[in-house]
Amino acid sequence: MVQYAYDVGWFDLVKLIECENGRWDTFAIGDYWHAHWLCQANDRFHNIPSEYWQDWKYQIDYCNQLKDNGVPFYWPTRIIKWQYCYVFVESRFTFVE
Numbered sequence: 001m002v003q004y005a006y007d008v009g010w011f012d013l014v015k016l017i018e019c020e021n022g023r024w025d026t027f028a029i030g031d032y033w034h035a036h037w038l039c040q041a042n043d044r045f046h047n048i049p050s051e052y053w054q055d056w057k058y059q060i061d062y063c064n065q066l067k068d069n070g071v072p073f074y075w076p077t078r079i080i081k082w083q084y085c086y087v088f089v090e091s092r093f094t095f096v097e
Contacts, residue, residue, distance in 0.1 A: 019075030
């Protein structure tokens with residue numbers, strides 16, 4: 001899944017998903033039952049079709065589309081281990097092209 005996310009949306013998408021959903025859980029639900037999928041898209045603002053709960057490729061593509069359309073996500077400000085999450089994630093992954 002991580003490699004596919006990188007192929008679709010480069011490292012920005014990997015950082016987004018890792019910081020929003022560190023377990024890469026396609027069934028993850030947060031924000032009082034309103035945030036769903038790999039990127040924790042909010043159902044109050046986005047159509048979250050239930051038939052794609054198990055389709056991780058669709059979720060990654062959808063998350064990338066939201067990112068590319070300028071949807072704001074929480075991940076840029078999230079702190080993990082006393083640093084911004086995206087900085088922490090940058091030290092965890094290496095991609096070979």
